Amino acid sequence: MIGKLQRPVDFERVLGRQSRARSAHFALHHLAAEPAPSAWHAAKLHTAQAELSTGDPQPAHSTVEHAPPRAPSAPVEGCWVGIVVPKRHAKRSVTRQLLKRQIRAAFAERPGMPPGLWVVRLRSPFDxxxxxSAASDALRAAxxxxxxxxxxKAMKPKPEAAG
Incomplete structure (x- = not known):
């Protein structure tokens, strides 16, 4: 399963760590964790469990989005991908969208990625x-x-530090 990172807190957690791999234009960050629970879901559950003032208390139904809390030692399942393509490195929106599509496609082609939070960041512009052309086949292929x-490179195990 490949999910989409959307919340700033998840991006901050992953980007706060050192990059796992770098290339001429991209940096790849990884954190073996799941996305933080949404405050919206918690608020929705709280209001669903509250008693109604119009009569008998209604049974609270759990929402579809809410997953039961996981044990801290439970293994992480699934990949969540976040994409950072800043305007300063890709001025035209066509180029930004092309790069985002290529990043998503690259992850979709690799079903064996380790689970956790992944963020791909464009760190320098293409020449x-x-x-x-903003959306040329040459840029797409490159x-x-x-x-x-x-x-x-990110899939290769890191060599153990001698010391």
């Missing part, structure tokens, strides 16, 4: 002299090839 190498 506009080399790729003058981004896809670089992302494939980046994910392959």
């Amino acid at each position: 506009r002299q080399k790729f003058p 981004a896809r090839a670089e992302l494939a190498k980046l994910l392959d």
